[in-house]
Amino acid sequence: MNTHAVELHKVGKRYKYFSLNDISLSLPTGSITGFIGVNGAGKSTTIRILLGLVHQDHGSVQVLGQAMPEQQVLAKREIGYVSEDMRLYPKASLAWHMQFIQSIYPNWDQAYAEQLLKRFDLRAEQKIKGLSHGQRVKASLLLALARRPKLLILDEPTTGLDPVARQEVLTALIEVLADEDRTILFSSHNTLDVEQISDQVVFIDQGSIIEARSKEDLLDAWRRLRVRVAPDQTVAQLPYVLQHQGHGQLQTIITNRYSPELQQTYQQAGLEIQAVELLTLEEIFVASIQARREGKNL
Amino acid sequence: MNSMINHLVRKDWQINRTMMSIYLGAMLVALAMLLADDNSFVFGIGVILILTVLMILGIHLTTSNVISEHTQKTLAFIMSLPVSGRQYALAKILANLSMFLLPWLLALVGSWLIILSRDSLPNGLAAITTLALIEILLSYCLIMMMGLVTGSQHGAIGAMALANLGFQGFLWGILQIPAIAQHRDSNSLAWNSTELSILAIQLVIIVGLLGITLVVQQRKTNFI
Numbered sequence: 001m002n003t004h005a006v007e008l009h010k011v012g013k014r015y016k017y018f019s020l021n022d023i024s025l026s027l028p029t030g031s032i033t034g035f036i037g038v039n040g041a042g043k044s045t046t047i048r049i050l051l052g053l054v055h056q057d058h059g060s061v062q063v064l065g066q067a068m069p070e071q072q073v074l075a076k077r078e079i080g081y082v083s084e085d086m087r088l089y090p091k092a093s094l095a096w097h098m099q100f101i102q103s104i105y106p107n108w109d110q111a112y113a114e115q116l117l118k119r120f121d122l123r124a125e126q127k128i129k130g131l132s133h134g135q136r137v138k139a140s141l142l143l144a145l146a147r148r149p150k151l152l153i154l155d156e157p158t159t160g161l162d163p164v165a166r167q168e169v170l171t172a173l174i175e176v177l178a179d180e181d182r183t184i185l186f187s188s189h190n191t192l193d194v195e196q197i198s199d200q201v202v203f204i205d206q207g208s209i210i211e212a213r214s215k216e217d218l219l220d221a222w223r224r225l226r227v228r229v230a231p232d233q234t235v236a237q238l239p240y241v242l243q244h245q246g247h248g249q250l251q252t253i254i255t256n257r258y259s260p261e262l263q264q265t266y267q268q269a270g271l272e273i274q275a276v277e278l279l280t281l282e283e284i285f286v287a288s289i290q291a292r293r294e295g296k297n298l
Numbered sequence: 299m300n301s302m303i304n305h306l307v308r309k310d311w312q313i314n315r316t317m318m319s320i321y322l323g324a325m326l327v328a329l330a331m332l333l334a335d336d337n338s339f340v341f342g343i344g345v346i347l348i349l350t351v352l353m354i355l356g357i358h359l360t361t362s363n364v365i366s367e368h369t370q371k372t373l374a375f376i377m378s379l380p381v382s383g384r385q386y387a388l389a390k391i392l393a394n395l396s397m398f399l400l401p402w403l404l405a406l407v408g409s410w411l412i413i414l415s416r417d418s419l420p421n422g423l424a425a426i427t428t429l430a431l432i433e434i435l436l437s438y439c440l441i442m443m444m445g446l447v448t449g450s451q452h453g454a455i456g457a458m459a460l461a462n463l464g465f466q467g468f469l470w471g472i473l474q475i476p477a478i479a480q481h482r483d484s485n486s487l488a489w490n491s492t493e494l495s496i497l498a499i500q501l502v503i504i505v506g507l508l509g510i511t512l513v514v515q516q517r518k519t520n521f522i
Contacts, residue, residue, distance in 0.1 A: 076379060076381070077380045087370055087374075089370075
């Protein structure tokens, strides 16, 4: 078994107004990776390259051991894909779609499909055009999950869903995670969703990967420190300060290299540390993007 | 045939079965009208209906089975299945051609039977009827090619305009050719060399259009 389900090496794609800049990324087999970026950051382009729907200009892409786009037919036999942008045939029923997918994928699990039908409160005989947006997403997810794919690629699946539908989708995904061999790539600009289910996090901005590591490491490394500063002191010169706010004696510092040693360094520099706070994934994401756009090294 | 292509062709037939039933029904009605006296109003309407059914079917198939994959965003669903761009194009061509050819063949065979079974209609009419029907098939291949290659309504509409002008021009043009005009009024079934040359050119263009479609699809680097 491959240790990595997905491996991208210096992959680039140039469009008129956007380019994907030599991105390299590896997704360990069995991992759940949250792929976070603002709209237009390059998430969907990267995902389409992974599926062979868009061919990279340069760089190598391996998905489940298959070179893409050349071996896309073999790779896609083991991939389930759901996208906010993807639609099923409006005039056909969900049952027709289930039969269609079943005829293509030998791994189709009918019992699981029926279980998902109940959980998602869907009716197989209903035509797709009669479903709400949330129901359509759940129908697509059912079709992807019941084929028991080794790699599940979800491109903004929760976008536009109401809170209940969003939670149902996330709960189904969390249950799928019980299968340790299945790798999931979950793209979203909603960091709360990613924080709930991911164990790896990748940030993408303006076509470049700016962060890729485990969620625990990421949350552990970032801190907000509330400090009291001497009148003649400038915190911007201190090591690993990505952001600082406030101009008086009380200021806040955000660092992405927090450790007890770093805290000691700040104290030795004369800062009085009043509080050390964890950041949410959303705060880390926003701070990362801002720091990068200000030209700082992450 | 590759099983995935098979699945996709069958899928298109299933999705479009209601539409196909209507067109096949309309074609049978049109052919039934040809049973009337060939100087009657009903016969004339039958001929017009055959041409109309084929032309509208060509446009309808392209918009509902090719362009709509882009506009309704079902292409992402299909292309996420284990299928390559070339296989997708091949399946689309096979599905669309087979759906078009079924009523087209009904029209061809039906018109032959009417012409050959009636003393009032010269047998030579079979050649020009066949050439006209093949020109409609060629027009459809052009529209389908533009729909598949561009994936846009604008591209297909441009091809529809071109195909319509081409068909009118073709009919006007071949009737100006003495060898064809003379054969039309004769009772001979045998095709003359002019007709065979036109037929050959039409078939080469059809094969060329389908070939170009496949090559362009295979070279595409962005499918959605």
